[in-house]
Amino acid sequence: MNLYGVELEHAGRRRTLWRWFLLHPTADYLWAVAAVLLWLGIATLARQPLLLEGVDTGARRTLFQTLATLAGATAGLTLTSVSMLINVLGKKAAPGQRELPLEKLTATHRRQIGEVFLFAIPGLGLLVVAALATIVLEGGAPTGLWIPEAVVFVLAFASVLALLRVAWALRRVLAIATA
Numbered sequence: 001m002n003l004y005g006v007e008l009e010h011a012g013r014r015r016t017l018w019r020w021f022l023l024h025p026t027a028d029y030l031w032a033v034a035a036v037l038l039w040l041g042i043a044t045l046a047r048q049p050l051l052l053e054g055v056d057t058g059a060r061r062t063l064f065q066t067l068a069t070l071a072g073a074t075a076g077l078t079l080t081s082v083s084m085l086i087n088v089l090g091k092k093a094a095p096g097q098r099e100l101p102l103e104k105l106t107a108t109h110r111r112q113i114g115e116v117f118l119f120a121i122p123g124l125g126l127l128v129v130a131a132l133a134t135i136v137l138e139g140g141a142p143t144g145l146w147i148p149e150a151v152v153f154v155l156a157f158a159s160v161l162a163l164l165r166v167a168w169a170l171r172r173v174l175a176i177a178t179a
Helices: 013-023 027-045 057-090 107-138 146-177
Strands: none
Touching (some): 057 146
16 A cells, blocks of 8 residues: 555455554544443443543542643654644745755645644644543542543543654655655
8 A cells, every 4th residue: 555655564354454543534533433432331320430530530630630631742842843844835946956865755745744733733722621520520539520521531542642643754754755
């Protein structure tokens, strides 16, 4: 399979699933919702507290503060990567020199690479807001609130999947640029 002008060496069904994952970033939220629902289902069947309801207040607060901090920092890094990506993808060879490897990308491929980066940023921003809102909503209560926690975990899982896609895109751009 040739995606973005770089050969992918995976064979068979795995290649099709990987390509589908790369081209359908909105499915991240479906996967994340499925993971959280599975977690809730197992907790319900085991008659355990849902998500982090039974965890100590300090530990919950620390977790959500950490998630907010990591999401904010990662969103900033991703936004910085977008500006560098624009410079790299827009760079043209000097007249008379051979074409740069990244110039061979079609407009569609350039757009797809950009969308990978731009799709990750809103999810990370929402994760920051949701984690901070969960801290405020739970306050110093001895038990957590499972609904805001579920929203945070959906956004966290979806953001991890989006960041996997961003890492893949960076790897592909580097492979093309150094070809």
